[in-house]
Amino acid sequence: MTKVRESVLHxxxxxxxxxxxxxxxxEPPAVAMPTMGSEPLSHTIHILGATRDSQASPLIEPFLNHPDSDVRxxxxxxxxxxxxxxxEPETTTLDDCSTTRPITTLR
Structure with a gap:
């Protein structure tokens, strides 16, 4: 079950x-963050940060001092x-999903 959760988060x-x-x-996985292992927690934090929504800050701030350096x-x-x-990378929104132009992301 853990591998399935990690795959979904990834x-x-x-x-x-x-x-x-x-x-x-x-946001729904955020409620389980305190009980997650390091890898699913890192995925969840990545997802919340990728929203670029300031309301995600309080959800991730407690993990700035996490014992695992990868999570920090x-x-x-x-x-x-x-x-x-x-x-800011160029992305589409869910409303733009019908676009036919190529999507460019930063790596």
Whole structure:
């Protein structure tokens, strides 16, 4: 079951390479964050940061001091995305999904 959860979280994270997803769509796993292992927690933090929604900040801030350095690093990256400290990639929104132009993302 853990591998299935990790795969789902990874797939949601990958969706951000092509679409901008709203926080309310990806927020439900946040309630389980305190009980997650490091890998699913990192995926969840990545997903919340990728929304670039300031309302996600309080959900990830408690993990800035997590014992796992990978979780702390992912939390820092997510916090930077939320505050706009990184360059905005060109994405489509869910409303733009019918577009035929190529989608470019930053890596």
């Amino acid at each position: 797939s949601i994270g990958e969706a951000f390479n092509h679409h901008r997803l709203p926080l309310n769509l990806v 690093e992912e939390t820092g990256v997510a916090a930077a995305e939320i505050t706009g400290s990184t360059r």
